[in-house]
Amino acid sequence: MACQKFQTLGSGSYGTVFVGRLSSSPSTDSPVFAVKSSKLESSSSLRVEGRILNALRGCPYIVQCFGEDTSVEHGKAVYNLLLEYAPGGSLDSLIKSRTGSILEFEVSFYAYQLLKGILHVHRRGLVHCDLKPANVLVFPCGFG
Template identity: 40%
Template sequence: MMWRRGKILGKGGSAIVYLAAVVSPPRSNELPPSLMAAKSAPVNNSQLLSIERELFSQFEGCPHILRCFGDDVTIEDGEQWYNILLEYAAGGSLADRIQSYGRGLPETEVRRYTNSVLLGLSYIHNKGYVHCDIKPQNILLVDDLSMDLNEKMNRVQERTAKIADLGLVKKAGERLTEKGRKLGIRGTALYMAPESIRHEDYEPEADIWALGCTILELLTGKEPWKCDRNTERVTILFKIASTQEIPEIPSGFSEEAEDFLKKCLVRDPKSRWTERNIERVIERANTLCDSIVY
């Protein structure tokens, strides 16, 4: 497959994401979309991206996780780049959605996103992995496509939420060590579970805590922990790890939404909802209604 690199969509710690336009599709039965996202890193620094590519392959059967259409190596300005070609999320991330809406999203909309993310997490957990970095920035909105009677692809307004960025995914039960030493905490401070900070313990329960923080942010339009730009990361980590606080759940949500958040934001991971009762979580999420008091 031949493609052309476009504008930069985002930058991470070890890779850059570009818009990619397909110039010549592959000779296969399944045609890729005309636009994709190319996640790229220099070949000599592409080990993490290569691992992420393998993870996308393992999760390719799940419609709630971003699709990967393959990988390749290109030479640009004399340097070799390793690229993985991903589904393009025209709707941006849930963080973008919050920013454009300007406040908390309606519960009916949040319910739809919640269902998709829960199904994606359930798939990841059942495969024996933990995502470790669930947050609004890592959940992307992909256009739904439908076929009309003339077999032409038509866009519909509703967008599907899909889990992206598998760069921090780890095996459940696996201790994060390298040459006999712990690798330290991973993830984004505002969404990290207490046990992950205290014990560097990253199991499926930690993803459910992060999901609770994410859903709370979608509903309020505000980050789960009150802080400003001058608040140091270590201060947030200390509050999460060493106090008995949980993110504040404002009044005004439906009873179902409040109960859902409280079940996710339990400090004791053994009492928190997990993938073992994920069907119950989904059932609860399905009852969310658009009843926020603004």
């Protein structure tokens, strides 16, 4: 599944995240997804993340993984993990964008969804070891 990257969203300890779409799609209005990339030789942690997300597939409170891809960019082999795109960014960026505090009903809304996701993770025998607002993605209502 070849993809075209066209905007950098950010970077973390395991790779850089881009907005992408399928290269085979001639339409510029085809669905977008997030592409988390790292050099192939240092992609072991990202590959583990992909396997974990595949094990958690189907839960509406966890970002979905659509597959993986390898590419050659600037003469280097790159591993790409294709993920559901969260147009709302992270919970951290949402909190920082507010001039005032987040309303109580919003906090309860996000807390409920986080707890449902964590419950699904724990039922699969896994533990999220880096749960923080920067790692919680936000979707507009109606997107999951």
